[in-house]
Amino acid sequence: MLETAELGHAITKAEFELAEPKLREALVNTQYDLLAGRRKAVVVLLSGVAAGGRGETAKQLAEWMDPRHLRVQAFGPRTPEQLAHPLPWRYWQALPPRGHVAVFMNAWYAEALQARVAGRIDDRGLDAWLHHIREYERMLAHENVLLLKFWIHLSKQAQRKRLAELDGNKDTRWRVTDGDWNRARRYAKSHPLWEHTLRETSTGEAPWYVVEGSDWRYRDLTVGSILLESLKHANQPPRGRKVAAAQPGPATAPAVIDNVKLIRDLDLGQTLDEATYERELERQQGRLARLTWHKRFAKRSLVLVFEGIDAAGKGGAIRRVTGALDPRQYEVVPVAAPTDEERAHPYLWRFWRQVPRLGGITIFDRSWYGRVLVERVEGFCSDSDWLRAYGEINAFETDLVEAGVVVCKFWLQISKAEQLARFRAREKVAFKRFKITEDDWRNRKRWPQYERAVADMVERTSTELAPWTLVEAEDKRFARVKVLRTIADRLESALES
């Protein structure tokens, strides 16, 4: 892929001066269409060899376009805040909303390549990373993020010449670091690594554009033209059904037949008497409290996910958990309808924002699993949207676990009869947090659909790293103690390892 970008592409000053004003006007106009239509968020990723001119290209784009709706973000060494969060966290934070353009300098590719060159990961580690990147970029593409990846390239000779030029001029000398020269010395060794990385990550959703950097007019005009064409395409209305049906991905639900057995076979008859409950509650709360004050917990964090049939007792279970915790440590996130800012981002974005830093605890009352539960059952998203969500969610949770987060997921189940009894009881109570809404009755009518969605969810997202715990919640005492004990067990084994 790289050889064609080592030939010395160049265009003349006259050609540039002819093309540039048109490109500039078209770019700004298309940017305004993007802002008005808000169909896509656009990320221009600039990566490549040292001294290729990524910074200059970023500056050129910012000059050609309206800087009020374009943001350039460089990803350097990680700050302490970034180090206390999962690896992709800083990219999550930087993702622009629909209608906006962001230029990312280096970002995840530079990070992966540097890790490999420095020997922090081996070839297999790099491939695992690239695989992860591919999946992540595919998700972005599906979630209305247009990702344009440019590799600004130079031949070995051109790079040396360019570095020497910059280093020789007192106005530009500060831009050349020892790291640049070191990287240049490793050019021959790095070359196959670049080839490999580009080949492995050039996908239909996010292909690489390799642009030779030695002639700045050629470089900037090429990047600008590709950006323009892509923006125009992004501003088109979505393609009709006929075309959409031809897209990859299974079009119907997976043909699993009786996985609802998993839910139906739960032994909802399990109970705890009051005395046992009081004793066990105190014991498990004590364990949990001690574990969260453990020295090693400062290097870990905890994410709890509560999902369950309406009236299954999520709120009560959460309160027994928070009762064991220092309120400065945790945050409870109730998940309701998304805000307009959240709607302008991928569906996981609102949860990315809430991931705890090391030493912290986030408790989700409903979660990203809404995608494969309510959104699936109510038809709020397309089949292909919720079908791809399983893999996306597993990847997200893997990111969490790899950053030291202990992820516990609870599904609270009650019988249909018990739900009815609780609805009736709530209707009689003045206590406002227990008001029954029409939604609750409507969901109840869709019991079989939800049962099926839950079974698929558990089957496809109960991973070794982030397993589901099914909680028999017919007896509240039993459920609460099971939840607390599970968290304490998981945390204990994580802190011991």
Added chain:
Amino acid sequence: MLETAELGHAITKAEFELAEPKLREALVNTQYDLLAGRRKAVVVLLSGVAAGGRGETAKQLAEWMDPRHLRVQAFGPRTPEQLAHPLPWRYWQALPPRGHVAVFMNAWYAEALQARVAGRIDDRGLDAWLHHIREYERMLAHENVLLLKFWIHLSKQAQRKRLAELDGNKDTRWRVTDGDWNRARRYAKSHPLWEHTLRETSTGEAPWYVVEGSDWRYRDLTVGSILLESLKHANQPPRGRKVAAAQPGPATAPAVIDNVKLIRDLDLGQTLDEATYERELERQQGRLARLTWHKRFAKRSLVLVFEGIDAAGKGGAIRRVTGALDPRQYEVVPVAAPTDEERAHPYLWRFWRQVPRLGGITIFDRSWYGRVLVERVEGFCSDSDWLRAYGEINAFETDLVEAGVVVCKFWLQISKAEQLARFRAREKVAFKRFKITEDDWRNRKRWPQYERAVADMVERTSTELAPWTLVEAEDKRFARVKVLRTIADRLESALES
């Protein structure tokens, strides 16, 4: 104020057990009313003497209320990210939206008192700080934030007893730090300081509640009851006009007669010929570029505010500024209608979020001055809202300047005839960023009202720390060079000092 909280207030177990269930139910119900009505954001500030039990009270509140809509935040030593921002930044970030409750542990009072006790500020410094706090709290009160301030107090004897108890128990020993014992030793010396601070900051909008902490039942029940009454009050619909009129603050615009002269007397005939413009533009852009790469700029930052009559050329001026900058350094913030998240916070909140960290540059294309311009003229806020905004804005900008931010504010003025010519020209152009809207024509009709609002704004917010620069923008070249030169001059003198 403190003596009454050194008497050993206590209530019996029986009294507590009678009152607690009722309080708990009422608190949760009122919290749900708050969430449904979204009239106010509620901040419960817990400050006080060491070992008074602030942490326990926070935990009790989190247990009594629904933890999903309540957040407890402790403010400890500042993180590097917080140190790179203005002093109040971390409090701005933590402010809950309307409908929600936040418990702030210590916060700004602990910070001010610690600075005084450690000798980092003298009595005058403390008073300046307290004055600033008072103004800030008043603004919050006007902006629908209910602030409840509790000082949890102990007599000297009670504090020593409590510390010894905690220190003697292996389960609680970790909660007692050397700092706590040091603070206890300074009890007598600190007492008048506490008295002074509480007296100076107990205002009508945000009075202090001093609660004795030696008996936990008394302490928590007292805090809970005050919180309940305040929440009930916060859930009431706003009071009628008759009552509102009796509130403090000037009810009508200030009686300044001919301050519009300031605007009308601008010499709009000033021009630059093309050759001079090209030379000066390059020169001033070069100065600005060098200044932003200056070593000392890493400890400063830059906030640029662009306001002006429609079609005065804000966008063009901004592009000449960004043309001189590295795009990784700056962010341009176009100010449009607020999002729902922004509407749920004080009007300054959306700007607080955009304050640059040290070494950064934020360019506001329209700004917080919308409050005293468009919101005033169009009647989007009440007279008392925009009248108090002048002082709030000055306080905000003072925070910025004290944190090392250089604040440059530009008002771009053109004549009414020139505006008409530019509107007409734009109507003929295909370039989409120059579309004329009905708003533009409507604003034009309100020219005298805007003229008056601008004159008041400049008069009341052109401070020594953050002065306005009026820019004669009839000639675009003249305006752009004046803007660039002003920024470079201001930055130069800031970096020299």
